Amino acid sequence: MKIRSVAIALIALACSPQASAAPDGAALYESNCAACHQVNGGGIGLPLSASKLATVSDNYIKSTIRHGRIGRIMPAFPELSSAQVDAITAYIRSWSGVAGPQYPDTPLPGDRRRGGSLFKIYCSSCHSSDGSGEGLGTGVTYSRGRSFAVMPPAITNPGFLASASDHMIKRVIMLGRPGTAMKSFLDVGLRDNDFNDLVSYIRSFEAKQRIPSAAAEETEKSPALMFDSPNDFATTIASIKSAIEGKNFRYLPDRHLEKGLTESGQVNRRQMTIRYCNFQQLYKMMRVEPRLGVGLPCRITVIENDDGTVQLIAMNMRLIAQLFNNDQLLEFAEELHEIQLDIIDEALL
Ligand code: HEC
Numbered sequence: 001m002k003i004r005s006v007a008i009a010l011i012a013l014a015c016s017p018q019a020s021a022a023p024d025g026a027a028l029y030e031s032n033c034a035a036c037h038q039v040n041g042g043g044i045g046l047p048l049s050a051s052k053l054a055t056v057s058d059n060y061i062k063s064t065i066r067h068g069r070i071g072r073i074m075p076a077f078p079e080l081s082s083a084q085v086d087a088i089t090a091y092i093r094s095w096s097g098v099a100g101p102q103y104p105d106t107p108l109p110g111d112r113r114r115g116g117s118l119f120k121i122y123c124s125s126c127h128s129s130d131g132s133g134e135g136l137g138t139g140v141t142y143s144r145g146r147s148f149a150v151m152p153p154a155i156t157n158p159g160f161l162a163s164a165s166d167h168m169i170k171r172v173i174m175l176g177r178p179g180t181a182m183k184s185f186l187d188v189g190l191r192d193n194d195f196n197d198l199v200s201y202i203r204s205f206e207a208k209q210r211i212p213s214a215a216a217e218e219t220e221k222s223p224a225l226m227f228d229s230p231n232d233f234a235t236t237i238a239s240i241k242s243a244i245e246g247k248n249f250r251y252l253p254d255r256h257l258e259k260g261l262t263e264s265g266q267v268n269r270r271q272m273t274i275r276y277c278n279f280q281q282l283y284k285m286m287r288v289e290p291r292l293g294v295g296l297p298c299r300i301t302v303i304e305n306d307d308g309t310v311q312l313i314a315m316n317m318r319l320i321a322q323l324f325n326n327d328q329l330l331e332f333a334e335e336l337h338e339i340q341l342d343i344i345d346e347a348l349l
């Protein structure tokens with residue numbers, strides 16, 4: 001029992017350094033955001049200026065913190081609690097002295113094709129032809145075009161689309177963002193239906209991308225996945241191994257959980273970690289993100305409690321990969337996550 005809670009505490013600690021901090025918005029901003037956004041923005045992140053805050057809702061800020069901009073520099077912060085996200089948002093909001101606007105969630109009617117043509121003429125020089133913002137003033141790497149004090153963001157990014165309502169996007173295009181290259185397109189002579197068409201075009205990228213649903217995220221928040229086994233300790237281990245082989249994975253020599261932590265004579269033999277891998281898969285992932293080495297190979301730990309019940313503990317690969325905010329890695333982790341759940345499903349039959 002004791003070692004189990006220590007192990008879980010260690011995993012939790014490694015994955016969410018802020019989990020237990022009291023929600024002090026200023027301190028959380030300082031430790032999570034200021035490195036890029038400084039105070040009021042500037043730096044690497046987009047400015048969070050008073051004029052911008054007057055045009056974005058609190059929900060937009062909260063959702064941006066949660067989802068980040070996958071594949072860009074802006075990280076997702078799935079490990080922050082709702083109270084912490086609220087505290088950071090309230091702190092940022094306090095810079096502007098005005099409450100955030102509320103936008104209706106209703107979609108705007110528009111002609112996506114026509115919007116696409118307008119986009120090519122008026123927007124793609126900065127936001128790139130597909131809105132990804134790649135190319136000029138890129139936010140993909142830490143460099144940016146010399147001509148931009150503020151880089152053009154990725155406006156087709158799933159994190160942006162999940163956060164911004166149609167009405168907010170329209171307002172940005174109409175009014176621009178003072179002090180940046182994003183000017184008001186009212187001044188250029190675009191009209192109301194042009195703005196709606198542009199919004200429809202930008203929104204159409206949403207269907208091409210995937211963002212985890214709120215419900216799925218809720219159940220997937222824990223860094224450790226735990227399952228009760230219907231079988232005894234030895235049977236559970238044997239069935240996990242056969243499920244691993246069934247998936248064309250190999251498992252490494254048995255290792256007791258406490259190995260290396262306790263003198264060998266005192267190791268608890270009722271706590272076993274089964275490490276398994278498929279070298280091709282590992283290689284693919286390590287090439288994308290070498291830091292992932294700390295979490296690999298995959299492992300499932302089997303524990304027999306004092307009352308004889310047996311439990312499995314596995315790492316939540318999907319959640320851990322999300323911390324790296326890297327699309328390609330997420331895809332591989334997703335694959336491994338499913339395989340891991342299959343193995344556990346089969347072992348628990
Ligand atoms: C590693 C750098 C980095 C960190 C850390 C970071 N951001 Fe960002 N943030 C960015 C970048 C870069 C963008 C622009 C997104 C793009 O490139 O499309 C951005 C965009 C945003 C936006 C959207 C602004 C707009 O104009 O729409 C908000 C809001 C935001 N960040 C808030 C935060 C908050 C709050 C935190 C801390 C919890 C944070 N960011 C941490 C780099 C960062």
Ligand code: HEC
Nearest residue numbers: 046047122123126150151152153155172173177180181182
């Ligand atoms: C000259 C370069 C330039 C052009 C042209 C341009 N933008 Fe921008 N755009 C920017 C920059 C820079 C920002 C970031 C400003 C900020 O938020 O601080 C931005 C921000 C935005 C945002 C807000 C995104 C966010 O993360 O907050 C939207 C939406 C947007 N632009 C849409 C458009 C559309 C649609 C067009 C064409 C009608 C367009 N832009 C043309 C440079 C440009």
